[in-house]
Amino acid sequence: MPISVYRVKKVQTPPQIQVGSFKIAFLTDGLWLNDGGCMFGVVPRELWKKDHPPDDQNRIRLNLTCPLIMRGREAVLVDTGIGNRLRDVERKIFGHQDGWLPDGLKALGMEAGDITHVVLSHLHFDHCGGVVRRRGEGGFVAAFPRARYFVQRGEIEVAGDSTNERMRAAYRHAAECLGPLAGLIEPLRGDTTIIPGVQALVTGGHTVDHQVVLVSDGPDAFVHLADIVPTRSHMKGPWNQAYDLDPLTTMARKAEYLARAAAHRWWISFAHDDQVFTAHVRKDGGKLGLSDMVGVPREYQSRQPIGGEMSGSSAAGKSL
Numbered sequence: 513m514p515i516s517v518y519r520v521k522k523v524q525t526p527p528q529i530q531v532g533s534f535k536i537a538f539l540t541d542g543l544w545l546n547d548g549g550c551m552f553g554v555v556p557r558e559l560w561k562k563d564h565p566p567d568d569q570n571r572i573r574l575n576l577t578c579p580l581i582m583r584g585r586e587a588v589l590v591d592t593g594i595g596n597r598l599r600d601v602e603r604k605i606f607g608h609q610d611g612w613l614p615d616g617l618k619a620l621g622m623e624a625g626d627i628t629h630v631v632l633s634h635l636h637f638d639h640c641g642g643v644v645r646r647r648g649e650g651g652f653v654a655a656f657p658r659a660r661y662f663v664q665r666g667e668i669e670v671a672g673d674s675t676n677e678r679m680r681a682a683y684r685h686a687a688e689c690l691g692p693l694a695g696l697i698e699p700l701r702g703d704t705t706i707i708p709g710v711q712a713l714v715t716g717g718h719t720v721d722h723q724v725v726l727v728s729d730g731p732d733a734f735v736h737l738a739d740i741v742p743t744r745s746h747m748k749g750p751w752n753q754a755y756d757l758d759p760l761t762t763m764a765r766k767a768e769y770l771a772r773a774a775a776h777r778w779w780i781s782f783a784h785d786d787q788v789f790t791a792h793v794r795k796d797g798g799k800l801g802l803s804d805m806v807g808v809p810r811e812y813q814s815r816q817p818i819g820g821e822m823s824g825s826s827a828a829g830k831s832l
């Protein structure tokens with residue numbers, strides 16, 4: 513079977529919202545594919561397949577949303593997608609070619625050197641892969657050479673711990689990503705103000721030290737929920753990823769954040785929703801819904817063949 517990946521001729525200018533004095537642009541590192549069963553954990557396929565139609569390998573379409581928070585000269589990038597470091601076999605499994613972040617920045621009139629801060633929600637490959645760029649044969653360099661990089665200290669420790677089999681699999685890419693950043697990473701211990709008005713807040717759940725990013729200025733606020741609410745469908749309490757180390761904590765934290773977002777009219781965004789970059793949360797009776805949705809451009813949603821054969825591997829068991 514010929515394989516195909518999400519590719520576009522030209523990355524669109526990323527949509528932007530205003531949150532107080534901050535501008536937030538919604539960059540994507542591209543669309544990709546991952547096993548639907550892994551993404552929805554205990555939820556039966558019958559329930560998720562309508563909103564997330566699986567392909568013949570049970571993979572669903574996902575995004576790699578990376579909000580860019582800007583004020584004055586400060587430009588804080590939240591997560592970095594997959595980047596261009598995957599080997600060919602992984603590109604086939606995940607339907608992803610080189611990441612689109614550099615093109616998104618260009619469309620904003622910016623370049624990699626303009627990024628002043630990078631906040632990583634956690635160190636899984638689909639969030640930290642873009643911190644490095646592959647240059648020539650096997651060499652990697654920091655993708656954002658002037659940035660300060662922030663991640664929880666516990667994530668770095670777990671990523672370097674080779675004794676736990678499950679953890680080891682989830683972080684096997686980490687050395688390749690973190691090596692070129694030596695000296696640029698500032699490990700965090702708990703909740704931290706990155707710049708005034710932008711906070712990294714630990715949630716746990718997906719990983720022990722998973723963090724979200726909250727932007728607030730006066731009454732206006734925005735929160736990137738990263739992998740505690742990876743798609744719009746995960747706003748439902750019991751809909752959680754099979755990857756979550758502690759789904760009960762994920763449920764508790766997302767309920768808190770979504771309730772605050774609904775009560776105070778915060779913008780929210782998700783790590784992986786293929787349709788919605790950001791939206792307001794509204795409460796209809798007991799149910800949460802979205803309004804004022806800023807969508808992912810339609811042009812991004814068609815796949816193009818790249819030649820070669822599918823390996824037949826499934827993404828199941830990969831840790832995100």
Ligand SMILES: [Zn+2]
Pocket residue numbers: 636638639739742783784832
């Ligand atoms: Zn993820």
